[in-house]
Amino acid sequence: MSVILKTKDLTKKYDDKIVVDNLNIEINEGEIFGLLGPNGAGKSTTMNMICNLIRPTYGSVEFMGKSLKKNKKELLSKLGYIPQELAIHESLKAWENVELFTSLFGIKGKELKDRIDESLDYVGLSERREDYAKNFSGGMKRRLNIACAIGHHPNLLIFDEPTVGIDPQSRNFILEKIKESNRNGATVIYTSHYMEEVEAICDRIAIMDNGKLIAIGSSEELKKLVVDDADSITLEEVFLTLTGKKLRDY
Amino acid sequence: MIRYLIKNNIKLLSRNIVNVFLYIFAPIAVMAVLISAFSSMMEKYEGIDKFEVGYKVESGSVFETQIDNIKNVLKEQGITAVMIDTDNPKECIDDNGFGGYVEFSKNSYKLHLSEDKEVEGRMLEYIVTSCVDEINLNMKKANENIETDKLGANVEKTIADESVTNKEFTVSHQRHMPEVSSTDYYGIIWIIYFSWCSILCLTGIYSSEKKHNLVRKYRVSNLNELQIYLSKFIPSTLVIMISLMISTFISIFALGVHWGNLLLSFAIVLSSSLAALALGIMLQSIFESFVVTIILVFGLVWVMGFFGGTFETYMFLNVSESVKLLSPLYHANRACVELSVMGHSQYVVSAISYTLLIAFACSVVAVCAGVIRRRGRA
8 A cells, every 4th residue: 555645744833832742644545544632632633734725834744645735736726624623615616616716727608517516416416506505404405515625536524523513314414424434435535523423434543632642553553552452441540541531621 | 716705795694684774674674764854954054055254354464475365265255355354243234144254364264154044154165175275285385394283383483484374375276076865975974874884794704714714724724815805805895795786775765865976976885895895804803803894884984984075075074175085985985976966076086096095005905914924834
């Protein structure tokens, strides 16, 4: 399996506070990679550096074997970012939202129209394409959020807590679609506070705390760090053991 | 790449009912109120032909050498100055039917205006004030050491220097406005004023972008700052122009406003909108707060409008010409009103070039501010 994303000594400092501390991770092409950590662990900052939204203080990000900093234009078009907050225009119709965000990657004309249909169909919103996003339920908005990020057929999808605040049916639908995207060849980075989701879909999981990587491996490997019998412990218990039960009031 | 972003921003702008109200109906409503409120004052002005004013000049006054120039300027405006030495200017005004009376003392002048002939009085005040401004300016040129803050300070210094006191100065010709009705005046300048409020149309877009952190998503797609700027500038210009065009046509057919050269006038309105939008987007780029942007824009536009003749007609505004010229609204108002009344104006070029310069400068700063902010983050 080849490495699609690699961080090398990735560090972010704000004044004296180190938010991400010498992070070295490698994500293999075609896997679903989970990123866990308590509040303030540095997950969002790491995602932002991978998406080139903030500059690392030290270190680098390599994507598809190339430096992200030096090949931004080429590499960012292969990346799909689904943020935690709903990044859609509520005053636009569903298809207009997908058109807007897909076109930003240079797709136009008939190809754009086809991608719009494909993306809306993929998330199950074809029949609601002419409806304004403001009239959608929370789950539908989340699905539209995904549709807006996949239209340009990215190689790497980054999901930042995509199932926050939605019903179990919508959540199950989204998780199934993530697995389907992965089967279709996309690599996925997935962050969430819902341990059962992460355990259900991720091939490997990294746990961060205080900006550092404290454990990485499959769900089973992480459980075996704590106990011998992996079936006797949940991922949540592993997480709490490794990061502690102290509240993170950031 | 940003073609579809522009297209969808146009949809967002035109679907916002507030924009429709603000740029189509609000100017008409304001115009109708002001036309009605000022129609009687402007009608009096339309009827003004020639009138007389009284004056006296104190011996040794700095105005002694300039009084003929001042009288000539008044004559060109249809005002005859009659020298009458009196200690009771009010009685003199009433007895002779004067529009006003001017007392030129050693270092200053005093205006006595007729209570009955309000418009004549204001004309006299405007012309005499303008003449004194010109005298100040010429004195400054003659003697570089003179400070120009107040006439009194200038005059004291020039009295000490006889070579300056006795020098003849010319006062440039003060063109006073031909008759303009309140309908035409307020019908035109409020379209211009609303064009300077163009940034308001972007409220919905900025609000949505902030709420959903959309600019972050644009940056992940590698849009540069110029593209992000143009994606707002172009759609808002189009929507504003169409709205103000509709408003203009309503003003013509419903209120009877005469625009004169409609094409040139609309070029001035367009360039004003471009300047206003660039200014607003620049401030938003710097402060990243739409509330701060709105406060600053409206504050600036109010001040420019005040000195530019938006609230009180510019021909009666008791402010020096050099201050008025600083306001782009003065150039735009004067150009469009003169186009309406006279069919031509020497302010058209300055109105368009001044606003285009503002638009260009603010656009550059807006893009640079975005680049600097982005570099700080990424």
